[in-house]
Amino acid sequence: MTNTIEELEKDATVIFLIGTNTTENHPVIGYKIKKNVRENGAKLIVADPRRIELAEMADVFLQFRPGTDVALLNGIMNVIINEGLQDKDFIEKRTEAYEDMKQVVEKYTPEIVSAITAVPAEDIVKAARMYAAAEAGSLCYAMGITQHTTGTDNVKSCCNLALLTGNLGRPGTGVNPLRGQNNVQGACDMGALPVTYPAYQAVAVEANREKFEKAWGVKLPTAKGLMLTEAINAAYHGDVKALYCLGENPMISDPDSHHVEAALKKLDILIVQDIFLTETAQMADVVFPGVSWAEKEGTFTNTERRVQRVRKAVNSRGDARQDWQILSDMTTRLGYPNSYASPEEIFAEIRSLTPSYAGITYDRIEQTGLHWPCPTEEHPGTPILHTEKFSRGLGLFHAVEFKEAFELPDEEYPLILSTGRQLYHYHTRSMTRRAIALDTHRPENQVQVNQKTAAKLGILNGEKVRLTTRRGSIELKAQVTDILNEKLVFTFFHYGEAAANVLTQGEALDPIAGIPEYKVCAVRMEKII
Amino acid sequence: MAEEQRVLLKYADQIDPKIAEDYIKVGGYKGLEKARSMDRKALIEEVKKSGLRGRGGAGFNAGMKWSFVPILDEDRYVVCNFDEGEPGTYKDRIICEKNAQALLEGMAICGAAIASNHGYIYCRGEYPFVVETLKEGIQSAKASGALGDFNIEVRMGAGAYVCGEETALIESIEGHRGEPRFKPPFPGVAGLWAHPTVVNNVETFACLPYILTNGAEWFAGIGAAKYPGTKVLTLTGDVVNATYFEVPTDYNLRDVIYKLGGGVKGGKKLKAVQVGGTSGAFIPEQNLDTPIDFDSMSAIGASLGSGAVFVMDETRDIVDIVTRISKFFEHESCGKCNPCREGTWRCREIMEKINAGKAGQKDIDNLMILSRVMKNAALCGLGQAAPIPIDSTLQHFAYEYSCKLN
Amino acid sequence: MLKLTINDKEIEVPRGTMLLDACQQAGADIPTFCYDPDLKLAGSCRMCVVEVQGRRNLQASCVTPCENNMIVDTESANVVEARKIILELLLARHKLNCMVCEKVGACKLQEYCYRYDVKESRFAGEAAHFTREDPNPFIERDYDKCIMCTRCVRACEGITGAQAINVKDRGHHAKISTIFDGKLADSSCVFCGQCIMVCPVGALTSKVSMGKGRPFEYEKVLTTCTYCGTGCMLELNVKDDTVVGVTSNRDAQLSPVNKGALCVKGRFGWDFIHYKDRLTTPLIRENGQLREASWDEALDYAANRLNAVKAQHGPDSIALFSSARVTNEENYLAQKMARVAIGTNNVDHCARL
Incomplete structure (x- = not known):
């Protein structure tokens, strides 16, 4: 997030949510949005293919066809530009390439966009005016924006909209991706990415490589690494022979599970470090028992870039070992002797190599976490990014054309399938299926289907159905509802027993981010008799 | 035989409360006309000077209450408390049934005083037939142009006694559960939808046209000096004439019961009288010479309250x-x-x-x-x-x- | 500034200060049930009443604004009498199973009865009783212990915005209820448990923690939630080296993102920690089966196999998936291991999924 969570409760006067079912995926952020709307009269725009909970209290609800995000956002920008509602001063002083973007956006009139997205033109106009008029407009998105073959384009379009209206760098504004996992921000910050070292220092930049070579005392690889989805494909094709999997469960979380399974089977060795024998661990050659978050010290970085402490509450059981120790031991055995006394010592090394974390110490975050960038120990942290200038200087507009999703419905697979999370479970359910209350409350997967579609297929609420795509099929219960339209079905990806990712496609990914298109694939649904 | 002094009920059964013209014929809406011709502050002063005090039970000076209302940008509301739930009390119903237009005019006068053109009448749920009278009366008054831009909406209660409490009443109008709020803030500052709101009783509003028409001094000269005007009383229980009367406020209880009320039924002795509704004190025979006005009643540990007079004879337990x-x-x-x-x-x-x-x-x-x-x-x-x-x-x-x- | 005399002590407070705050500033400990600084005021429990000279009635200090020259007594005979009687009235209908109550030791009713020496109620008589059944797996609702402070109602609306509960019926029969008194699961409840957080007595408790430990038995360890990226702080309740529950801290310093608010996963989704099939020993696959192994054996085995792959196919034939679940420190070590020990940039994690 460029801005903080608290601003969504206090400062934002217009909140534009696109591709985030906030109340289910980030419930506490959802509370804050609701409070702002209810108590301060903040305006709410919700764009989502499903009539999610927050849509019910939205001033404008844009129920658009999955995968048409760029068109929708371009349409909104078209209205803003045509009506002269853009922040000319901001565009002038803080941005570049405005004309390029404008040229593309010109074509996306509300009428044309309405035909693409199935959103009434007047609602596009209404949303555009509302967001453009905002004293402080906050744009939030989540995986609804990113999990597309056009995910990067979608994000760029969100940025375009914020730049166009000057909704950046002030309290209550910002482009705010709501990150789905406790430490996804931190994992990225720490350079658990194929192209960057900690703090997004690009591997490809020689100076960076030299810096880390010096610090770590070894020659570092120069070749760009493989992204997670690419690595699975490489394993399938025999180019990756060994996989070390720390706290991940690709058998459930990665697209096209059959393909993942085949890929993992081809590996020479699969090492899994986890706290449970997950679906992936069951296929492993070696399993290292790590510890849960309740048994370890360390830090997580949340979606608003706030680095906070994780504290050990209980001792681990049996022979389970601290994850950092396992990694340190393995690193030594792989020929790079190292030893640390504690996570805090590791953090000290992180600080020395990660400028944005340099000023953060365990002492400083003993009570209240700090927002990076925090370059020195005197620095108060940075709740709001880009107040004076952007990381690259001027904010860059991108001219983004709308592209259809990779796999569209056809006669054989006539419906669109989107997948996502629900309130009561988390990711591959390795934890929440063992949290008895949560699992008792939501013990099995369901597919949400519009009542008309259900009626056409002779399906009643709660009946078993089969979903089939070109990759495979699963059986699960139908939840007949009117929150989505007749052409869309939605299911949850948590359940190994009816794993949504058996259905999803991993063939076409976002070309830049390598993200799979979980929000759109073509599916067939039938009643099981 | 003691006499009533009818002000609010002077034309009872002679005019149709639903028809504004009837009321206008007997001098109605002159008070509003005068109020609107006056400076807002002068109008409040006039009402203060009349000494009119709330007829709902608390006896607060009406003009004073209005003067607390801040006149800022936000909307203000005039709310009439017609949730007449005290057992034995029906004087507001009588006023509405006999002279509803005076209530409407009174609310509009209050509207002029606090620069508001939204009025609500919160009517007791057990009075659906009066709601009809009020609605027709409002329609007629609007059609006649007498109310000008002052609008009145009638809301019905659902049978909760506590909604007679002004803040519970406000909660109920807002669509919430009828529960009182803590005070302060008083409704005058933050009432209906947190906006400044004057809540007065039916009888209080109905006095206003006569105060404006006849002058504050005239009103102040009627009845008890510190609680001037007339009061509509309803007699119930073991009394011969169990009906309503409008009397000046310096009238005493004994006269109410024995002169207007015709004494205790069946020639029995009086044991006690409860004034002001169910929550009123029981007054023994020896205190019957107390005048009914607010302060005199308070002095003997009772309260005039709604003006219900419940008579109990010697046989009562x-x-x-x-x-x-x-x-x-x-x-x-x-x-x-x-x-x-x-x-x-x-x-x-x-x-x-x-x-x-x-x-x-x-x-x-x-x-x-x-x-x-x-x-x-x-x-x-x-x-x-x-x-x-x-x-x-x-x-x-x-x-x-x-x-x-x- | 306003000048007040509270229990003979003169203090100054800014205009707009509530009497409760002023009393606390003057060092008076005022008992409260319904008051909660994070919630809309109710002014309904009347425990915080104080005597203000010149006022006819006792004043509920939580909703009474300070006025200049107020003279206040916070423990006058009238005040103490009112508090005692209120406690006795509550006690007269309260289910007194303190010996097995989850809230024992942290119950405000218990605390104030002790403080005002209320041993029993002179008003003991008949009382309305409410059925306890609510089949949801998260929240135990025992309204025979409810004192009708409505903090749960106000937290449900004011913090979570769920508006799942409100007061139903009147007077002595008033109770906290969902719409049409149905099950929580059929209401707009999202099982965040904010109601448990604010409940001053044992009426609302966690079913997941039930019987595992009472507040005075466990230690609280403040940590960051392990679920979504919001970064809520929560307290792991630890008894005998075992997590027995989750509570939250409402101090904005300690819990800056959520200020005590949690979601259903944060508050009720902790028992996986000690789930019976946790991995407790390294495993190695042998003849198609995973068997237990020592750390040295497992680490050596894994390292040798990786080194062999590296020797045969080069470092880029190895990939490492780090994790968005583990700490920064562990992510740092993971990517470092890939880069320095294996020699590849093939390191990524589930950010994309």
Whole structure:
């Protein structure tokens, strides 16, 4: 997030949510949005293919066809530009390439966009005016924006909209991706990415490589690494022979599970470090028992870039070992002797190599976490990014054309399938299926289907159905509802027993981010008799 | 024979309350005309000068109440409390049925004073037929142009006694559960939808046209000096003429009961009279010469309240009556504050025990301490006043209690 | 500034200060049930009443604004009498199973009865009782212990915005209820448990923690939630080296993101920690089966196999998936291991999924 969570409760006067079912995926952020709307009269725009909970209290609800995000956002920008509602001063002083973007956006009139997205033109106009008029407009998105073959384009379009209206760098504004996992921000910050070292220092930049070579005392690889989805494909094709999997469960979380399974089977060795024998661990050659978050010290970085402490509450059981120790031991055995006394010592090394974390110490975050960038120990942290200038200087507009999703419905697979999370479970359910209350409350997967579609297929609420795509099929219960339209079905990806990712496609990914298109694939649904 | 002095009810049954023109023919809407010609502050001064005090029970100076309303950008509201839920009270219904236009005019006059053009009448749920009269009356007044841009909406209660409490009434209009709010803030500052709101009783509003038409001095000269004007009383119980009367406020209880009321039914002796509704004190015979005005009543530990006069003859069982009253309060407590929610329940429980002859002195002691705490600590008037019948009868009719103790 | 005399002590407070705050500033400990600084005021429990000279009734200090020259007594005979009677009234209907109550030791009713020496209620008699059944797996609702402070109602609306519960019926029969008194699961409840957080007595408790430990038995360890990226702080309740529950801290310093608010996963989704099939020993696959192994054996085995792959196919034939679940420190070590020990940039994690 460029801005903080608290601003969504206090400062934002217009909140534009696109591709985030906030109340289910980030419930506490959802509370804050609701409070702002209810108590301060903040305006709410919700764009989502499903009539999610927050849509019910939205001033404008844009129920658009999955995968048409760029068109929708371009349409909104078209209205803003045509009506002269853009922040000319901001565009002038803080941005570049405005004309390029404008040229593309010109074509996306509300009428044309309405035909693409199935959103009434007047609602596009209404949303555009509302967001453009905002004293402080906050744009939030989540995986609804990113999990597309056009995910990067979608994000760029969100940025375009914020730049166009000057909704950046002030309290209550910002482009705010709501990150789905406790430490996804931190994992990225720490350079658990194929192209960057900690703090997004690009591997490809020689100076960076030299810096880390010096610090770590070894020659570092120069070749760009493989992204997670690419690595699975490489394993399938025999180019990756060994996989070390720390706290991940690709058998459930990665697209096209059959393909993942085949890929993992081809590996020479699969090492899994986890706290449970997950679906992936069951296929492993070696399993290292790590510890849960309740048994370890360390830090997580949340979606608003706030680095906070994780504290050990209980001792681990049996022979389970601290994850950092396992990694340190393995690193030594792989020929790079190292030893640390504690996570805090590791953090000290992180600080020395990660400028944005340099000023953060365990002492400083003993009570209240700090927002990076925090370059020195005197620095108060940075709740709001880009107040004076952007990381690259001027904010860059991108001219983004709308592209259809990779796999569209056809006669054989006539419906669109989107997948996502629900309130009561988390990711591959390795934890929440063992949290008895949560699992008792939501013990099995369901597919949400519009009542008309259900009626056409002779399906009643709660009946078993089969979903089939070109990759495979699963059986699960139908939840007949009117929150989505007749052409869309939605299911949850948590359940190994009816794993949504058996259905999803991993063939076409976002070309830049390598993200799979979980929000759109073509599916067939039938009643099981 | 003592005389009534009819002001509000002067043309009762001679004009149709639903027809504005009828009212206009007898001088109606002249007061509003005058009010609108006046400076807002002068208008409030005039009402203050008349000495008009609230006829709903609290007896607060009306003009004073209005003067607290801040005139800022936000909307303001005029709310008429017509949730006439006190058992034995029906004077507001009579006023509406006989002279509804005076109420409407009075609300519009208040509107002129606080620069508001939104009025609400909150009508008791048991009065659906009066709602019809009011709605037609409003329509007629709007059509005649008499109300100008002042709009009045009628809202119906759903049978909760506590909604007669002004803040509970406001909650109810807002669509919430009828529970009183704590004060401050008073409605004058933050009332309906948190906007400044004047809440007055039907009778209070209905006095205004006459004050404006005849002048503040005229009104101030009627009845008791500190609570001037007339008061509509409703007589119930063991009284010959169980009906309503409009009298000047310096009238005393004895005259009300014996002269207008024709005395106790069947020639019996009077045991007690309860004034002001269920939460009123029980007044023994020796206090009957007290004038009915607010302050005189307060001086003997009673209250004029709504103006209900409930007469009990010598055969009545005071403890039994108070037990029934305690049941009423138990039923009507909204349950918001502890002293009232649990206190009214325990009061009823102990009263029943006494009434059944199963109680001892310890129970009386418990009742007294409970009653004191409720008066001291309950959130709203309901809980604070609920023990008054118990207290006043323990004081004046202790013998009846002691007869029932074992 | 306003000048007040509270219990003979003169203090100054800014205009707009509530009497409760002023009393606390003057060192008076005022008992409260319904008051909660994070919630809309109710002014309904009347425990915080104080005596203000010149006022006819006792004043509920939580909703009474300070006025200049107020003279206040916070423990006058009238005040103490009112508090005692209120406690006795509550006690008269309260289910007194303190010996097995989850809230024992942290119950405000218990605390104040002790403070005002209320041993029993002179008002003991009949009382309304409410059925306890609510089949949801998260929240135990025992309204025979409810004192009707409505903090749960106000937290449900004011913090979570769920508006799942409100007061139903009147007077002594008033109770906290969902719409039409149905099950929580059929209401707009999202099982965040904010109601448990604010409940001053044992009426609302966690079913997941039930019987595992009472507040005075466990230690609280403040940590960051392990679920979504919001970064809520929560307290792991630890008894005998075992997590027995989750509570939250409402101090904005300690819990800056959520200020005590949690979601259903944060508050009720902790028992996986000690779930019976947790991995407790390294495993190695042998003849198609995973068998237990020592750390040295497992680490050596894994390292040898990786080194062999590296020797045969080069470092880029190895990939490492780090994790968005583990700490920064562990992510740092993971990517470092890939880069320095294996010699590849093939390191990624589930950010994309």
